[in-house]
Amino acid sequence: xxxxxxxxLRARLDxxxxxxxxxxxxxxxxxxxxxxxxxISPSIRQITLTAAxxxxxxxxxxxxxxxxxxxxxxxxxxxxxxxxxxDRAALRLTLHVVLHGDGPGERxxxxxxxxxxxxxxxxxxxxxxxxxxxxxxxxxxxxxxPAILAMTESLPGDAxxxxxxxxxxxxxxxxxxxxxxxxxSWLHRxxxxxxxxxxxxxxxxxxxLPPGDGRAYVFGEAKVVLALRKILTxxxxxxxxxAAKAYWGRGRANAGHGEPARxx
Ligand SMILES: Cc1cc2nc3c(=O)[nH]c(=O)nc-3n(C[C@H](O)[C@H](O)[C@H](O)COP(=O)(O)OP(=O)(O)OC[C@H]3O[C@@H](n4cnc5c(N)ncnc54)[C@H](O)[C@@H]3O)c2cc1C
Numbered sequence: 676x677x678x679x680x681x682x683x684l685r686a687r688l689d690x691x692x693x694x695x696x697x698x699x700x701x702x703x704x705x706x707x708x709x710x711x712x713x714x715i716s717p718s719i720r721q722i723t724l725t726a727a728x729x730x731x732x733x734x735x736x737x738x739x740x741x742x743x744x745x746x747x748x749x750x751x752x753x754x755x756x757x758x759x760x761x762d763r764a765a766l767r768l769t770l771h772v773v774l775h776g777d778g779p780g781e782r783x784x785x786x787x788x789x790x791x792x793x794x795x796x797x798x799x800x801x802x803x804x805x806x807x808x809x810x811x812x813x814x815x816x817x818x819x820x821p822a823i824l825a826m827t828e829s830l831p832g833d834a835x836x837x838x839x840x841x842x843x844x845x846x847x848x849x850x851x852x853x854x855x856x857x858x859x860s861w862l863h864r865x866x867x868x869x870x871x872x873x874x875x876x877x878x879x880x881x882x883x884l885p886p887g888d889g890r891a892y893v894f895g896e897a898k899v900v901l902a903l904r905k906i907l908t909x910x911x912x913x914x915x916x917x918a919a920k921a922y923w924g925r926g927r928a929n930a931g932h933g934e935p936a937r938x939x
Contacts (some may be wrong), residue, residue: 681785754780
């Protein structure tokens with residue numbers, strides 16, 4: 676049983692999130708313990724966590740938890756992962772984490788064993804599905820797959836959704852259990868480097884944008900997200916129809932608060 680950051684060190688941290696106020700009002704601190712860690716496809720590790728504070732925990736599909744994965748000196752290092760699912764009765768929360776190479780988040784995820792402890796803060800994130808939209812288009816890479824699948828699964832049966840997901844390899848595809856009418860496009864990188872806009876940009880330029888007031892949700896590498904947003908606005912979507920979020924920056928570690936550094 677290992678603590679991601681031992682309690683004595685945590686007490687000494689210069690922690691900007693010591694008090695859950697401002698943008699963190701409405702979140703709670705979660706004393707997670709790892710229940711299971713398993714490889715569900717070549718690139719994705721599933722981590723199941725439990726915490727007493729999950730009793731009464733509410734979140735919207737697409738929201739995430741921020742984990743205190745390490746400390747650098749007295750500075751906390753946090754990483755954000757989308758809530759793939761929550762079993763409210765069993766108090767179990769599931770994450771799907773990409774194994775991309777190296778980083779403090781990845782190191783913790785690779786080493787996590789049942790009984791290990793880690794602090795979380797959640798729910799975080801403002802982007803959820805728009806209930807009034809006439810249609811939904813989701814575009815992202817494998818780091819966005821948990822958000823895209825969780826959001827799609829929450830849509831009602833008469834919703835129209837198109838999903839475009841770039842993944843390393845066909846064996847990373849996942850089953851979608853959605854009541855909504857969905858069209859799914861898996862784009863396989865097949866050895867190419869993550870964070871290149873080519874595949875997703877071609878699909879964003881071609882994907883059907885039906886008439887009516889639709890929504891596009893775009894998540895993944897920072898510069899790819901910018902490029903995709905531009906393609907969609909050039910195709911006539913209004914800014915308020917596009918919910919975009921940079922999850923990571925190519926060649927650069929995320930900042931201690933878990934998002935790509937602003938000048939990345
Ligand atoms: C709101 C939000 C929700 C997120 N949800 C998820 C989720 O559900 N699952 C998930 O896996 N990720 C998710 N992410 C992305 C994840 O937090 C980042 O990938 C993060 O950088 C991982 O931290 P790390 O310590 O492993 O790597 P870092 O220390 O941040 O980066 C180290 C190196 O790895 C590279 N790198 C980082 N991420 C990737 C990647 N995905 N692919 C290729 N190279 C990468 C960086 O460019 C850098 O060179 C989310 C991010 C945000 C902001």
